[in-house]
Amino acid sequence: MMDTLLDVEDLWVRFPSRQGVFDAVRGVSFTLGRERLGIVGESGSGKSMTGRAILRLIRPPGIVEAKQIALNGDNLMEKSEKDMRAVRGQKISMVMQDPKFSLNPVMTIGAQIIEAYRQHNRTNHADAYAKAVEMLQAVSIRDADRVMRAYPHEMSGGMGQRVMIAMMLIPNPQILIADEPTSALDVSVQRQVLDIMDGLVKERGMGLIFISHDLNLVADFCDRVLIMYAGRIVEVCEASKLSQAKHPYTRGLLNALPRLDAPRDHLEVLQRDPAWSTAPSVSGRVA
Amino acid sequence: MMLDIDTLNVWFGSGRDRVDAVKAATFSVARGESFGLVGESGSGKSTILRAISGLAPQWSGRMVVDGTPLTKTRPKAFYKAVQMVFQDPYASLHPRHSVDQVLGETLHLHGFGDIDARVVKLLDDVGLGQKFRFRYPHQLSGGQRQRVAIARALAPEPQLLLLDEPTSALDVSVQGEILNLLVDLRRDRGLTFVMVSHDLSVVGHMCERLAVMQNGQIVEVLGVDALRQNAATHPYAQSLLAASI
Ligand SMILES: Nc1ncnc2c1ncn2[C@@H]1O[C@H](COP(=O)(O)OP(=O)(O)O)[C@@H](O)[C@H]1O
Ligand SMILES: Nc1ncnc2c1ncn2[C@@H]1O[C@H](COP(=O)(O)OP(=O)(O)O)[C@@H](O)[C@H]1O
Ligand SMILES: [Mg+2]
Ligand SMILES: [Mg+2]
Secondary structure, three states: OOOOOEEEEEEEEEEEEOOEEEEEEEEEEEEEOOOEEEEEOOOOOOHHHHHHHHOOOOOOOOEEEOOEEEEOOEEHHHOOHHHHHHHEOOOEEEEOOOHHHOOOOOOOHHHHHHHHHHHHOOOOHHHHHHHHHHHHHHOOOOOHHHHHHOOHHHOOHHHHHHHHHHHHHOOOOOEEEEEOOOOOOOHHHHHHHHHHHHHHHHHHOOEEEEEEOOHHHHHHHOOEEEEEEOOEEEEEEEHHHHHHOOOHHHHHHHHHOOOOOOOOOOOOOOOOOHHHHOOOOOOEOOO | OOEEEEEEEEEEOOHHHOEEEEEEEEEEEOOOOEEEEEEOOOOOHHHHHHHHHOOOOOEEEEEEEOOEEOOOOOOHHHHHHEEEEOOOHHHHOOOOOOHHHHHHHHHHHOOOOOHHHHHHHHHHHOOOOHHHOOOOHHHOOHHHHHHHHHHHHHOOOOOEEEEEOOOOOOOHHHHHHHHHHHHHHHHHHOOEEEEEOOOHHHHHHHOOEEEEEEOOEEEEEEEHHHHHOOOOOOHHHHHHHHHHO
């Protein structure tokens, strides 16, 4: 993979408190090309903080430290907050688990997309409207005109998530960070949302960071996977080879899953080794 | 039969706002059996459990638990025999009640005397141990909270446990521990389970038979072998299985 979009080197996210400093992300390094990069791990392992830190969206007192977070060679760590605002949304977009928290509840979907579009493009209302409809159609929303008039609470989870992705695509970002984007959706709808993101990676050459706790889903959908434990990457592997992962933590997670093709009386219980959380983070960088 | 459901209809609201959440559902569960309910969100799975446990007041049809037909008001013995465990243990536990209070009050409510000894036993039975006895919900992990919720459900010594997505909010490693606990409890106590899950592999692991729901209706009841062999016959059930594998 020649084409590195993002290069994250030695990323730390720290939360100082009266009891001392809690390190939520501990020296994580990885690159992202025009690929679907999965980040998996249990809750609390630092997946969301890693995603947010890239956009420098960690709220104080949280601190982000890194040797570099380079977007096309340009170190985001050195940017002013004002310049970061241009990066967010324009070059790197983020989709969260629950679209209901990200959309304005008292504005129609149409008004929100048009507003977002006009923030990025000098154009009149009619053009922006046409563009918004086009965006909705790009995420497989068929009755786009009706959705334009709808309010967020009138949409199902899958529809809301598609609208969010449509909004994120307006500035044509190079990178999409999707944090558990389908965890709240039914399997059939999940598939549709994944297909849309898949198309974006293939057709627009976008880089996708796909954060999930679902190993099967990541194995199925991504190209490469980082497995996180206690703020560190413990293993990096090709998604299609996740079932052959070697780290005892990854193996433990896989074996804890019930399987229709392999019935058992009892599921394997993950035995945690304290050494997992002290071993240095494995690098997910591809030269 | 532990549970017999015949042409059950459940609705919410009235007039124009009426929602028919369950339509003519029919199934039965033998004593000691574990029965699954699967289907997309909004298909009526939780509503069936809520109707059985008396939390959905508007229903028609026939529900029989352990030979006793259910009426609009449930006798005290019913609440002893049938207990429910919800998806989100945080929402179902009072934030300012310690584990000891939660279990003690439940035992008291059901008329038990030897409360102290029973609390100790319940904590051991769900694998928590005594060091958790005086903790509050916010001092527990998600899996530990779900163990408390299971201990509370076990307190009145029920025969039928209604489990509504009991592990959906948990990490897979913790899910495995809770499912193992439920398997052991069912075997040791001869419990009957009705379990809702959106995860077919969880239902396949836990249940002998399952019903597939769509828009408030049960479209197919199948055995776990048919599930494993992807051998549903109803087109919707087939598509649900296909999407999950
Ligand atoms: N504001 C905060 N203060 C202290 N710790 C925090 C804060 N926000 C998150 N954390 C901790 O950071 C760790 C990583 O969190 P997160 O990245 O959200 O995990 P994941 O997304 O993998 O579930 C967790 O242990 C969490 O408790
Ligand atoms: N208290 C309620 N008032 C009105 N409608 C409800 C209520 N509870 C559930 N419903 C509706 O009943 C249907 C079935 O819901 P539910 O049983 O929760 O589905 P599931 O558990 O399969 O996701 C849905 O359309 C839901 O919106
Ligand atoms: Mg997260
Ligand atoms: Mg439900």
